[in-house]
Amino acid sequence: MNDRALVFEGIGQDFPAPGQRSKVRVLDGISFDVGHGKFIAVIGPSGCGKSTLLQMAAGLLLPTRGAVHHRGRKITSINTEVGFVPQQAQLFPWKTLAENVELPLLLRGVAANERRERVAHALGSVGLKGFERHFPSQLSGGMQKRGSIARTLVYRPDIILMDEPFGALDAQTRMVMQSDLQTLSMEAGATVVFVTHDITEAVLLADHVIVLSQRPSRLLANIPIDLPRPRNMFEPFRNPGFDAAYDAVWTEFRSQIDTGRVH
Numbered sequence: 001m002n003d004r005a006l007v008f009e010g011i012g013q014d015f016p017a018p019g020q021r022s023k024v025r026v027l028d029g030i031s032f033d034v035g036h037g038k039f040i041a042v043i044g045p046s047g048c049g050k051s052t053l054l055q056m057a058a059g060l061l062l063p064t065r066g067a068v069h070h071r072g073r074k075i076t077s078i079n080t081e082v083g084f085v086p087q088q089a090q091l092f093p094w095k096t097l098a099e100n101v102e103l104p105l106l107l108r109g110v111a112a113n114e115r116r117e118r119v120a121h122a123l124g125s126v127g128l129k130g131f132e133r134h135f136p137s138q139l140s141g142g143m144q145k146r147g148s149i150a151r152t153l154v155y156r157p158d159i160i161l162m163d164e165p166f167g168a169l170d171a172q173t174r175m176v177m178q179s180d181l182q183t184l185s186m187e188a189g190a191t192v193v194f195v196t197h198d199i200t201e202a203v204l205l206a207d208h209v210i211v212l213s214q215r216p217s218r219l220l221a222n223i224p225i226d227l228p229r230p231r232n233m234f235e236p237f238r239n240p241g242f243d244a245a246y247d248a249v250w251t252e253f254r255s256q257i258d259t260g261r262v263h
């Protein structure tokens with residue numbers, strides 16, 4: 001199991017339902033693993049438990065059944081070796097961009113010289129060199145998002161967990177961010193688990209797409225995406241093999257959308 005960065009093994013999660021005696025089963029027998037340096041996208045209908053899986057990898061929540069292993073070690077408490085970029089990642093408004101990005105290093109007791117170097121490098125890698133002294137209110141939504149990604153990259157986590165990080169961005173900014181993320185993860189050989197609702201985004205970014213069903217959520221498919229890299233994020237259909245890969249994911253996903261539709 002040590003040769004895998006992350007292993008989800010038979011994960012089940014029941015949550016208390018307000019006003020009811022019985023619990024709600026959210027996840028049911030989910031198993032998949034994440035190889036070192038791989039980019040995994042998790043896709044599934046709203047409320048199926050995608051964020052819940054990420055929280056388990058971060059040790060913020062323990063599964064009702066099964067276990068998550070990180071480098072062969074069962075996660076039983078907060079996992080400080082992963083970086084988490086949540087849906088609504090926010091920078092602290094009273095701190096400058098550089099101070100925001102520096103924060104995880106301060107908390108880890110990294111020396112001032114090294115902090116400066118690593119902050120400069122992280123900001124450079126997300127294209128924010130020159131904005132160090134800006135406050136978040138002086139940055140666009142996309143730049144703030146880049147800042148929150150830099151804040152995660154700066155402490156070099158073993159695995160990066162991203163929960164719909166680009167969901168709130170406009171379409172153009174989103175494509176630029178997807179392209180930047182691909183470059184970053186290719187250069188750094190990063191291991192990424194990326195939650196999204198967007199099939200195109202999943203297919204363009206991932207090495208494997210995990211498709212989950214509606215609640216109680218089961219794993220419908222684990223689809224390898226073998227398109228050559230770098231992939232063209234701006235013109236998805238120009239990537240050779242994109243149509244077939246999109247079809248493979250859509251074929252699994254569509255049944256989940258049809259059954260949820262109100263007629």
Ligand SMILES: Nc1ncnc2c1ncn2[C@@H]1O[C@H](COP(=O)(O)OP(=O)(O)OP(=O)(O)O)[C@@H](O)[C@H]1O
Binds near residue numbers: 046
């Ligand atoms: N701490 C909790 N207590 C009770 N129920 C919870 C808790 N956390 C999540 N849930 C429930 O578990 C289900 C899955 O939530 P989760 O946020 O993981 O879904 P998701 O697939 O990420 O959804 P979305 O795509 O809409 O963001 C939801 O029905 C939610 O209400």
